[in-house]
């Protein structure tokens with residue numbers, strides 16, 4: 001991302017931001033800005049929300065336009081209300097972490113997907129609870145040593161052993177779902193653009209390396225080159241792939257335009273009641 | 282003026298609609314379900330949105346989000362749902378977002394008894410979230426008409442103070458049927474003393490000024506003002522900060538915008554308190570109806586008895602208890618909650634006693650017997666908030 005892009009979209013006091021030196025979050029954040037830029041969207045076209053954890057906190061109030069942050073895991077419910085009040089053409093983008101989306105907030109996330117509420121949830125997945133110092137979470141690779149799994153994480157997670165949380169999101173009703181690593185720049189930006197354009201619920205999971213905790217604890221290094229090598233090695237192209245790879249990547253589901261968007265449907269329903277086209281019992 | 286015979290639930294619904302509520306998100310719960318049901322029928326007729334949330338936590342978050350986008354919003358629940366508001370209530374307090382919350386109190390603890398009135402959330406309504414450093418506005422209706430009026434008032438105060446306002450009702454108020462008068466014109470509304478303020482938009486860039494002023498427009502998204510609302514400690518622009526100086530300014534504003542404008546909030550009803558009462562009965566909500574009757578009956582019998590009904594519960598109105606007297610709080614709980622606050626506030630030399638029960642109201646005779654005991658200096662079987670042995 002050129003400095004022009006930062007100047008265009010990011011508040012000066014949040015540039016370069018508060019993430020650790022070398023953190024992959026910067027690259028992940030950049031992917032979203034690239035997608036916004038390529039779609040020709042300006043500061044006033046997007047309302048940006050965030051969750052809790054490194055991914056939320058470090059991206060909160062970076063956007064020059066209107067921004068908000070929710071309590072941990074609840075930003076999907078908060079955003080449902082925001083969506084109802086906003087003009088439909090405003091794009092609503094949430095940047096959240098894996099804990100926020102897939103653990104504490106999964107319940108609310110699935111209900112937002114069920115309703116197909118127009119929002120783009122970008123899960124910046126740093127493979128565990130990193131802002132609290134590095135504990136295992138539901139996307140931490142099984143076997144990883146973290147501060148709360150000193151013998152290696154053994155609990156089943158949401159992404160290995162035949163599970164995939166993104167299939168759950170798709171089944172719940174999301175109309176666009178994809179997973180990429182931050183290193184898959186072009187594919188990630190393509191998915192993000194599709195997600196943002198979708199007038200419905202989209203989720204893009206972007207896996208990025210935490211150098212300070214995951215790198216040191218699980219991979220034994222904070223050397224970005226070595227961490228990225230591990231990421232490349234663990235990435236499988238194609239969502240049905242996987243096998244012994246940690247990250248099965250690609251578009252999980254593209255149902256753009258196939259289901260009614262919730263707030264539009266609700267507005268239509270209200271108009272029909274007001275016109276006397278539907279009566280209550 | 283439109284006159285109907287209806288429930289407190291309907292009164293709350295109509296009050297909210299008159300005040301401009303256009304979003305209700307809730308989760309069914311006895312005895313507040315009828316508010317949701319009424320809203321599901323009435324809101325679309327007025328062009329508003331009704332949503333059934335996945336739980337109460339989400340319900341208030343959805344209301345918060347709608348309000349953050351510029352819609353006036355309300356949710357309604359009872360105790361088990363009220364406790365789930367801890368998270369979004371704190372968010373709305375800290376982000377300074379107007380929203381209205383109704384709690385029809387039932388008998389607790391926890392799920393307790395669903396269809397009977399209780400008063401177990403007196404303190405919880407004051408401290409509905411963690412972390413302290415804030416004040417809360419809580420209004421307590423005691424009739425169907427009052428439920429209408431105080432719901433309108435809650436929206437009015439929420440907008441002006443940019444904060445959540447709680448209507449703390451009880452099952453008898455919300456399920457009870459009484460005459461309800463609603464205005465059919467703005468002139469009638471004025472006659473009834475009803476006021477509403479329209480939502481305004483804070484233009485920025487200062488969203489959280491170091492000021493205890495009210496009538497500062499709340500943060501609203503979607504106008505490209507650079508709005509920022511969050512659960513983090515905000516700078517004046519709403520940026521997150523770990524700086525204790527900003528935190529102090531934030532807490533000071535949250536506390537003093539309310540305490541410095543109490544004249545708009547404080548409200549009480551009193552009976553015979555200026556007529557040299559020896560014993561003063563104190564109650565809020567439905568029990569205050571019995572207290573009123575007891576004072577009238579007691580006075581007719583020559584008893585020196587008075588009554589106080591705080592209508593706004595929080596901030597607590599200490600000044601109501603500045604007279605030295607024997608106070609008896611009458612509550613729908615066994616553990617005594619209001620009594621603790623009256624004990625703290627009562628003038629030096631006062632006595633403060635407690636009469637409590639769950640699920641049903643005291644009778645006038647029971648209260649007057651207790652008044653006579655207190656006047657005669659007979660010790661009550663119950664000492665303060667300790668309940669008698671079963």
Ligand code: SF4
Pocket residue numbers: 018019020022023024025054058126130131209210211212213214
């Ligand atoms: S702790 Fe890890 S994820 Fe968080 S900012 Fe630092 S490197 Fe990034």
